[in-house]
Amino acid sequence: MAAPDWLTSTRVAVVAGKGGVGSSTVAAAYALAAAREGADVLFVAVDGRPGMGPLLGGRELDSSDRILRRIKGAGQVRGRTIPADQAFGDYLELKGVGGMLRRAASAASLPMIAAATPGLEHLLVLGKIKELERERAADLIIVDAPPAGHAAPFLRSATGLSDVVQSGPVREQSVEVDAMLRDPARCRAMIVTLPEETPVTEALELGEELRSDIGMALLPAVVNSCWPDRPGLAKTPAMAARSQKITLSASAKSALASSTDFGRERLVRQREQIGRLADGIGVPLLTLPRLATPRLTLHQLGELADALVEPTIGATS
Amino acid sequence: MTDAASTESFRDEVASAELIVTCGPGGVGKTTTAAALGVAAARAGRRVVVVTVDPARRLADALGLEEGAAADAPHRVTGIPGIGKGSAGGELWALMLDAASTFDRLVHEQTANPKQAAAILENPVYRAISGSLAGAQEYMAIERLHQLYTSGEWDLVIVDTPPSRHAIDLLEAPDRLIGFLGHPVYRALTVGQRAFAKVTNAAASMFLWAVRRLAGPQIVEDTVEFFRSLANIEPGLRSRAKEVSVLLRSDAASFVVVSSPRAEAIGEAEHLIGALRDGSFPFGGVVVNLIHPMPEQLTAADRAALDGIDDGPLAEQLAWHDELTELASAEREEIAGLADLAEDVVVVELPLLAVDVHDVEGLVGLADRLVGGN
Numbered sequence: 055m056a057a058p059d060w061l062t063s064t065r066v067a068v069v070a071g072k073g074g075v076g077s078s079t080v081a082a083a084y085a086l087a088a089a090r091e092g093a094d095v096l097f098v099a100v101d102g103r104p105g106m107g108p109l110l111g112g113r114e115l116d117s118s119d120r121i122l123r124r125i126k127g128a129g130q131v132r133g134r135t136i137p138a139d140q141a142f143g144d145y146l147e148l149k150g151v152g153g154m155l156r157r158a159a160s161a162a163s164l165p166m167i168a169a170a171t172p173g174l175e176h177l178l179v180l181g182k183i184k185e186l187e188r189e190r191a192a193d194l195i196i197v198d199a200p201p202a203g204h205a206a207p208f209l210r211s212a213t214g215l216s217d218v219v220q221s222g223p224v225r226e227q228s229v230e231v232d233a234m235l236r237d238p239a240r241c242r243a244m245i246v247t248l249p250e251e252t253p254v255t256e257a258l259e260l261g262e263e264l265r266s267d268i269g270m271a272l273l274p275a276v277v278n279s280c281w282p283d284r285p286g287l288a289k290t291p292a293m294a295a296r297s298q299k300i301t302l303s304a305s306a307k308s309a310l311a312s313s314t315d316f317g318r319e320r321l322v323r324q325r326e327q328i329g330r331l332a333d334g335i336g337v338p339l340l341t342l343p344r345l346a347t348p349r350l351t352l353h354q355l356g357e358l359a360d361a362l363v364e365p366t367i368g369a370t371s
Numbered sequence: 372m373t374d375a376a377s378t379e380s381f382r383d384e385v386a387s388a389e390l391i392v393t394c395g396p397g398g399v400g401k402t403t404t405a406a407a408l409g410v411a412a413a414r415a416g417r418r419v420v421v422v423t424v425d426p427a428r429r430l431a432d433a434l435g436l437e438e439g440a441a442a443d444a445p446h447r448v449t450g451i452p453g454i455g456k457g458s459a460g461g462e463l464w465a466l467m468l469d470a471a472s473t474f475d476r477l478v479h480e481q482t483a484n485p486k487q488a489a490a491i492l493e494n495p496v497y498r499a500i501s502g503s504l505a506g507a508q509e510y511m512a513i514e515r516l517h518q519l520y521t522s523g524e525w526d527l528v529i530v531d532t533p534p535s536r537h538a539i540d541l542l543e544a545p546d547r548l549i550g551f552l553g554h555p556v557y558r559a560l561t562v563g564q565r566a567f568a569k570v571t572n573a574a575a576s577m578f579l580w581a582v583r584r585l586a587g588p589q590i591v592e593d594t595v596e597f598f599r600s601l602a603n604i605e606p607g608l609r610s611r612a613k614e615v616s617v618l619l620r621s622d623a624a625s626f627v628v629v630s631s632p633r634a635e636a637i638g639e640a641e642h643l644i645g646a647l648r649d650g651s652f653p654f655g656g657v658v659v660n661l662i663h664p665m666p667e668q669l670t671a672a673d674r675a676a677l678d679g680i681d682d683g684p685l686a687e688q689l690a691w692h693d694e695l696t697e698l699a700s701a702e703r704e705e706i707a708g709l710a711d712l713a714e715d716v717v718v719v720e721l722p723l724l725a726v727d728v729h730d731v732e733g734l735v736g737l738a739d740r741l742v743g744g745n
Contacts, residue, residue, distance in 0.1 A: 073397015074636065221587030251727045252427045253398065286687030294684035306673035310685075313666035313692040319725055349634045 057091040058363055060273050064242040066187050066234070067273060068197045070205035070264075071246035072256045076278045079350060080246045080342065081198040082109050083358035088194050089129040090359065096192035097122070097133040100179060100208070101200045107133055111352055119191075132192065138175035141182040145227070174224065176211035180231045187240060206263050209235065209243075213268065238271035245275045247331065249324040249341075258334045265336075272337045274366050277328055279344040287318045328367075338366030379717045380743030381627070384655050385412040388625040390520055390618070391529045391655065395629035396639040400660040400721075402426045403728045404629045405531035406434060406465070407737035413461035414453045414738065417526040420445050420464040422515055424533045429729035434465040442467040445519075450731045464525075470511040477514055481607035487600070496597040509533055510544035517615045520623075546616060625655030630709065632662050632702035637709050644712055656717030658741070659706050663723055665699040666692055 061084075069084060071077035078099070085097045099106050099115050107115040110131050112122025119134045186195055199205045212231040219225050234240050243264050247257035257275065264270045286294060291310035295302040302310070332339055342361050345354050384391065385408055393405040402423050409421040426436065435449070436442045445464040454461045475492060482488040491497050509532070516530045583591045601608075618624065626647050630640035640657065647654045669677070669692070680686050710718050721740055728737055 074399060074631070074633075076635075219587060220589045222584065225587065248398075251729075252429075255428060284687040284691055286684030287691060289684045289688075291685070291688055294688055298680070298683045298685050300680065300685060303673055303676065305670055306677065309667040309669045309673065310688050310692055312664075313695045314688050316664055316666070317691045317695065323725075 057087075058366070061088050061091060061363065062093055062194055063273070064238060064240060064271075065190075065193070066183060066195045066197060066241040068199050068205075068209065068241065068243045068270075069246060070199040070209075070243055070260065071278075072205075072253060072260070075246050075248050075253055077246040078103060078106060078198050079109070079355070079358065080244070080276050080278055080362075081196050082106060083342070083355055083362050084244065085110065085131045085194075085196045086123070086355060087359040087362045088196075089123070089125050089131045091128065093129040093193040095129060095131045096186065096195045097131055097198065098183060098186075098195060099133070099135050099198045103198075106198065109350060109352070109355060129193070136179045136182050138178050141178040144185075145178055145181055145223075174211075176208045177224070177228055177231060180209075180212060180235075181227045184231050184234045187234060206260060206267075209264065209268050209270070232269075236269040242271045242273045244273040245335070246278055247275065249277050249280050249327045249331075251323075251327060254327045254331045257331060261335050261337075272335075274338045274340050275331065275335050276362070277331065277339055277341045280328070280341040281317070281320055281324060281344055283321065283325075284317065287314050287321060290314065332367065340364070340366050379656075379719055380741065381408060381411065381656060381717055381719060382742040384408075384625055384627075384717065385417070385527070385742060386415050388655065389527060389623040390516065391527065391625050391627055392516070392532060392619070393529070393627045393629055394532045394643060396631075396636045399629050399631040399636055400728075401629045402531045403430060403734070403737065404627070404658050404660065404741070405529050406430065407728070407734050407741055408627070409448075409463050409465070409527075409529050410451055410731075410734045411738035411742045412527050412529075413451060413463035414735075415742075416454075416461045418462045418464075418524070419527045419529065420466065420519055420525050422466055422468055422512065422519070422528070422530040424468045424512055424531050426467065426531075427727075427729070429727070431467065433730045433734065436465060436467045443469040443472045448731070451735060453735075468512055468515055473511040473515045473518075476518065477608070477611070478604060481604035481611070483603070487603050490600040491597070491604070494593055494597045494600065496593045497600075513544055513615050513619065514611070517611070517618060520618065546612070620651055620653070622653065624653050626652050627655050627658060628713075629658045629660060631660055632705050634705055637705045640709060641712055654713075654716055656719065657709065657713045658719050658721060659709065660721045661723045662706070662720055663695065663699045663702055665703070666695050668696070 067084065069077050069081035071080075082097065085095045089095045096119065097106070097110060097115075104114065107113050107120075107122055110122040110133060112120060112131075112133060115133045115135050117135050117137055117140050119132055122131045122133045124130045183195060183197060186192070200208050212228045212235065219228070245257050245261050245264070247253045261272060261275070265272065289297070291302060291307045291314055295307075328339065328341070340362055342358050345357075391405075391408055393401050393408070395401050402425075405423065406421055406426075409419045412419045421434070423431070423434070423436070426434070431437070431442075435446045443466055445466045448463040448465050451463060454463065478491050479488050482491070512530055512532055516528055519525055519528045579591050579595065582594060628640050628643055628647070630636045644654065644657075677685070677689055680689065706720065719741055721737070724733075726733070728734055
C-alpha cells in the first residue's frame with residue numbers, strides 16, 4: 055500500500071490531545087509509520103513521561119539524541135527529551151552570549167527568569183525544536199506535546215509572550231517560533247481524541263484554538279481506541295443463531311447477549327461521535343483500533359502504525 | 372451482565388469531611404465525581420460548594436456555570452431531588468475556578484489599600500503571570516479552597532484539581548510559593564524600596580542584566596516593579612501559603628483519587644497515592660471510574676457447541692464476547708493492584724455508563740453509587 059501523503063507532508067508534527075486520549079501512543083505510532091516509509095524520525099517528548107523510549111524499542115529517553123529503532127531497508131526512529139534548562143543553555147550559546155550572561159543566568163536560575171517572563175520555558179522548548187527543524191536534524195520531528203489542558207498554552211507561548219516582551223532575543227525567538235507554527239510546510243498539528251462525547255467536544259475546541267488563535271495547519275485527526283465495527287452485533291444472539299441455522303442453549307443466548315447488548319450500544323455511540331467529529335473538525339479522520347490489553351507492547355505499536363496509514367475517512371481537507 | 376460492584380462507599384466522607392480534594396489523571400471523570408460527591412453531601416443535609424476547574428461544557432451547563440468572571444462566584448445548583456423545601460435542608464453551590472480572579476482577590480485581601488492593590492494588579496508582568504504562570508492554576512485552586520473554607524459559610528468545600536500528569540505539583544504548590552518568596556534574587560530585589568540602580572546584590576543585578584539582555588529593558592522595569600509591589604503583600608502571601616499547607620494536612624481534609632482502569636491512568640493514580648502518603652496528606656479513598664462490564668461467561672458445553680462457527684453474525688458475537696472478557700479481566704487485574712495499595716481506605720468502583728453524565732439526574736445517579744444509595 056502506498057504511504058499516505060500526509061505522513062511526511064511537514065517537518066515538525068505536533069501531536070496533541072487532552073489527557074487520557076493516548077496522544078503519546080499515537081505520536082509513537084506515527085514515528086514508527088514514518089520510519090517504515092524510510093524517514094529519519096526524531097521523537098521529542100516534551101514533558102519526558104516515562105516509558106516512551108522502551109515503547110519505541112529503545113532505552114528510556116533523556117536529553118541526548120539516541121537511536122531507538124532502525125527499520126531494515128527503511129528509516130529509523132531517534133528519540134530525546136528537551137528539558138527547559140538545557141534548551142535555555144543551548145539558546146544562550148547559540149546567541150553567542152558569553153560567559154558573563156551565562157553566569158548571570160545560572161546565578162538567577164531559570165525558575166526566576168521564567169517567573170519573570172511567563173511562558174518562557176515553553177518558548178525555549180519550542181525554540182529548540184525550531185532550531186532542530188532549521189538545521190534539518192531529521193526528516194520528520196514528532197513532538198509529543200504536553201498533556202491535558204496544556205497543549206494549547208504550550209503552543210501559544212510564542213504569541214502570548216509578545217504582550218509582555220517588547221524587544222530583545224526573547225522577542226526574536228517568539229517571532230521565529232510563530233513563523234514556524236504558521237508555515238504548513240514546516241509544522242502541523244495532529245489532534246488525537248476518543249470516540250466519546252466529551253473528548254470529541256474537546257477535540258473540536260482544540261482544533262479551533264490551534265487553527266484560529268495560533269494559525270497552525272492540521273494533519274488528519276486521529277480517533278484512538280475505536281471498537282472494530284461488527285455488523286453482527288446488530289442482531290440478538292437468538293436472531294443471529296436463527297440466521298445461521300444453529301440452535302443455541304438458553305445459557306449461551308444469555309451469555310452472548312450480555313456482551314452483544316453492551317457492544318451494540320457502544321458501536322452506535324461511537325458512530326455518532328465519529329460523525330460529529332468528521333462534520334466539525336475540517337480535516338480527514340484516521341481511526342485506530344482499541345487494544346484489548348491495557349499495557350501496550352512493541353508488536354501492538356506496530357499494529358497501530360499499520361492502522362495509521364490506512365485510508366482516511368471523510369475528505370474535507 | 373455483572374456490573375462493577377462496590378460494597379464500600381463515601382457515605383461517612385460526605386457526612387463529615389469539611390474539605391474534599393479530588394485528584395487524578397485527566398479524562399477519568401474527576402470533575403463529574405467532585406460534582407456527584409457534592410450532590411451526595413447536599414442530599415445528606417449539608418451546605419456544599421464545589422469548585423470545578425475546566426469542566427466539560429455540558430457538565431458546566433448542568434451546574435449552571437457560564438463562561439466568564441461571573442462563574443467564579445458560587446451559583447446555587449437547582450433541580451436536585453431530595454434537597455430544598457421540606458427536606459433535609461442541604462444546598463449545593465458550584466463555581467468555576469478562575470485562576471486570575473482568585474489571584475486578584477488574594478492581592479486585594481493582602482494589600483493595605485486600593486492604591487497598593489492597583490500597583491500590583493495593573494503591572495503587565497502580574498497580568499501575564501496571574502493567569503498563565505505554570506503552577507498558578509494549581510496554587511489558585513488551593514487558594515480558592517482556603518478562601519471558601521475560612522469564610523465559614525460552608526459545611527463542605529469540594530475542590531476538583533487541574534488535570535495534571537504531575538499531580539504532585541498541586542500538593543507542592545504552597546511550598547513552591549514559599550520557596551519562590553525565599554529565593555535570594557527575589558529577596559535582593561525586594562529588600563526595602565531602593566531604586567533599581569541601587570540593586571547591589573551581585574546575583575540580583577546579574578539576574579536583571581540577563582533579563583534585560585534577553586527580553587528588553589521594559590520587562591526589567593515591570594519585573595522589578597512587580598516584585599517590589601509584591602513585597603508589600605509578601606508576609607501575607609507567605610503566611611497564607613503556610614496556612615494552606617497546614618489545612619491540607621489537617622483532619623478536616625480528605626483527598627479522593629479518581630482513576631480509570633486503564634494501565635496508564637492506574638500508574639498515575641498509584642504514583643499520586645504514594646505522593647499523598649509521603650506528604651502526610653489525609654488520603655480518603657479511591658474512585659475507579661469507567662469500568663467495562665464483565666460479560667456472563669459461556670459454559671464449557673456452550674463453548675463446545677459454538678466451536679467451529681467461524682463466520683456470520685454469531686462468529687462476530689463470539690469474537691466480541693471474548694474480546695470484552697479479555698479487556699474486562701485485564702481491567703480487573705489493574706484495579707486489584709490499585710486496591711492493594713489502598714486497602715485501608717474506601718475504594719468505589721463505577722461502571723462505564725451508556726452516556727456521559729451531563730445533567731443533574733446523571734449526577735444524582737452517580738452520587739447514589741458513591742454513597743451506596745439506590
